[in-house]
Amino acid sequence: MSLETARTEHLDIGDVRFAFRRLGATAGTPLLLLQHFTGTMDSWDPEVVNCIAESRPVIAFNNLGIGSSTGRTPDTVEQMAADARSFIQGLDLPTVDLLGFSLGSMLAQVLAAQHPDLIRKIIIAGAAPRGGEEHLVEVVGEAFAVAGPDVRLPLFFTPTEESQRAGRAFVARAMARKENRDPDGGDDISEPQAKAIIGWCASKEEDQATLRAIAQPALVVHGSDDTMFPSINAYNMFKAMRNAQLLLYPDAGHGALFQYPERFVTHCRTFLDE
Amino acid sequence: MSLETARTEHLDIGDVRFAFRRLGATAGTPLLLLQHFTGTMDSWDPEVVNCIAESRPVIAFNNLGIGSSTGRTPDTVEQMAADARSFIQGLDLPTVDLLGFSLGSMLAQVLAAQHPDLIRKIIIAGAAPRGGEEHLVEVVGEAFAVAGPDVRLPLFFTPTEESQRAGRAFVARAMARKENRDPDGGDDISEPQAKAIIGWCASKEEDQATLRAIAQPALVVHGSDDTMFPSINAYNMFKAMRNAQLLLYPDAGHGALFQYPERFVTHCRTFLDE
Numbered sequence: 001m002s003l004e005t006a007r008t009e010h011l012d013i014g015d016v017r018f019a020f021r022r023l024g025a026t027a028g029t030p031l032l033l034l035q036h037f038t039g040t041m042d043s044w045d046p047e048v049v050n051c052i053a054e055s056r057p058v059i060a061f062n063n064l065g066i067g068s069s070t071g072r073t074p075d076t077v078e079q080m081a082a083d084a085r086s087f088i089q090g091l092d093l094p095t096v097d098l099l100g101f102s103l104g105s106m107l108a109q110v111l112a113a114q115h116p117d118l119i120r121k122i123i124i125a126g127a128a129p130r131g132g133e134e135h136l137v138e139v140v141g142e143a144f145a146v147a148g149p150d151v152r153l154p155l156f157f158t159p160t161e162e163s164q165r166a167g168r169a170f171v172a173r174a175m176a177r178k179e180n181r182d183p184d185g186g187d188d189i190s191e192p193q194a195k196a197i198i199g200w201c202a203s204k205e206e207d208q209a210t211l212r213a214i215a216q217p218a219l220v221v222h223g224s225d226d227t228m229f230p231s232i233n234a235y236n237m238f239k240a241m242r243n244a245q246l247l248l249y250p251d252a253g254h255g256a257l258f259q260y261p262e263r264f265v266t267h268c269r270t271f272l273d274e
Numbered sequence: 275m276s277l278e279t280a281r282t283e284h285l286d287i288g289d290v291r292f293a294f295r296r297l298g299a300t301a302g303t304p305l306l307l308l309q310h311f312t313g314t315m316d317s318w319d320p321e322v323v324n325c326i327a328e329s330r331p332v333i334a335f336n337n338l339g340i341g342s343s344t345g346r347t348p349d350t351v352e353q354m355a356a357d358a359r360s361f362i363q364g365l366d367l368p369t370v371d372l373l374g375f376s377l378g379s380m381l382a383q384v385l386a387a388q389h390p391d392l393i394r395k396i397i398i399a400g401a402a403p404r405g406g407e408e409h410l411v412e413v414v415g416e417a418f419a420v421a422g423p424d425v426r427l428p429l430f431f432t433p434t435e436e437s438q439r440a441g442r443a444f445v446a447r448a449m450a451r452k453e454n455r456d457p458d459g460g461d462d463i464s465e466p467q468a469k470a471i472i473g474w475c476a477s478k479e480e481d482q483a484t485l486r487a488i489a490q491p492a493l494v495v496h497g498s499d500d501t502m503f504p505s506i507n508a509y510n511m512f513k514a515m516r517n518a519q520l521l522l523y524p525d526a527g528h529g530a531l532f533q534y535p536e537r538f539v540t541h542c543r544t545f546l547d548e
Contacts, residue, residue, distance in 0.1 A: 242525070243524045246521070267544070
């Protein structure tokens with residue numbers, strides 16, 4: 001079973017139907033994947049996800065309104081986190097670990113701070129804290145203004161030859177699933193999600209209360225040259241959390257975790273197994 | 275063969291007799307250990323050194339004037355680095371990796387920048403760059419002013435119960451060698467070494483030229499609460515080197531690498547094996 005071949009399952013909660021895929025080991029704390037701006041289950045890197053799933057259960061899902069899930073995408077991180085919590089509890093999972101990338105990292109922070117018993121450990125990549133520095137609109141606008149084979153090449157990778165080569169390999173891996181792929185979204189997803197991210201970063205918080213409330217072990221992974229969420233965010237998050245490790249990768253942009261899949265998987269395993 | 279039991283060997287270069295100990299695998303690039311302020315071969319953590327030596331050759335040595343080596347301790351990082359280079363070349367080693375801790379990290383930076391063919395990879399822990407922020411005299415002075423079982427407990431570990439417990443375990447491990455221990459040094463070592471460290475941090479450099487000259491892969495490991503060399507040094511070094519990874523550990527002081535020996539060894543292996 002792999003991310004590319006896992007069957008899409010469904011969970012009904014109220015009038016919402018969540019789409020999700022499970023893979024990996026059956027025993028152990030499951031790792032729940034929280035996806036980036038406009039991303040679906042099929043936007044994850046199969047190499048990263050399949051390798052992590054060798055030693056633990058992994059669950060990818062689409063939050064409300066995304067891909068093959070129904071419902072309406074909310075425009076706040078807090079509501080998205082509440083929806084993710086409904087999904088976790090709907091699956092009857094007593095405890096989960098979280099891997100949150102970009103927008104997903106914001107949900108992971110809220111969930112970890114609010115639910116110390118439900119969330120065991122968090123890995124946050126390409127993250128920004130409440131009140132953090134973001135350049136979403138400018139950078140995304142510039143990336144879409146340039147014609148190219150995939151907007152993730154300028155958005156997730158640096159301009160160097162090595163990083164772009166790694167980016168093309170990532171994009172090819174992420175296209176591996178042919179059957180039952182999640183549909184891409186439109187403005188009904190990107191608009192509320194952009195509002196949520198911008199609102200999160202605009203909301204200054206007294207003494208970084210959310211991060212200070214996170215007592216669980218946290219692994220913060222970031223690229224040296226993330227243009228949307230600069231790496232100083234990651235350093236500041238590390239300093240504010242009481243039990244965080246910081247990992248910064250060289251010549252890497254927002255998609256640092258997909259640029260060095262083997263390295264990232266090893267670091268995740270070391271962290272989750274401790 | 276372990277750090278506690280390895281035979282002390284000697285290498286004569288000119289009128290200097292270097293003391294060193296070799297352990298671990300015979301094949302592979304050797305990892306040379308570069309020690310901290312006033313430290314000898316016996317100041318290393320046997321758990322860290324022995325675990326790293328399971329998969330590669332490891333060499334500990336005393337630089338000029340330290341412990342069981344002869345000669346006079348110089349008062350500049352540059353001369354200490356030149357002496358270390360003589361030692362490496364005296365052993366006929368074509369290439370080495372370096373693990374430099376604190377003062378040793380400064381030697382590692384100079385060696386990596388000056389000798390791209392001799393130095394393959396560097397791991398620098400508790401490091402400061404040229405022109406970096408240091409609080410050596412105040413912090414060491416305060417630590418010696420408080421009576422305690424070992425000055426490394428306040429200097430290398432944070433005041434939390436967990437960190438101090440890890441500190442006591444480290445000190446106990448570092449005392450394991452009973453026979454043929456290196457003698458502790460006096461002012462003839464601490465004075466020139468302090469001058470070297472303070473001079474290194476006081477010497478501002480145009481555009482961080484030393485760090486920018488380091489093209490080799492570098493792993494920067496630092497504690498969240500290093501009182502002598504604040505963690506922002508590590509972040510700034512990461513940003514200035516072109517191929518560095520940064521790893522910051524929580525609730526950890528200058529001795530972060532000895533507080534989490536298993537984690538540090540795993541991270542070193544991942545880095546050195548890549």
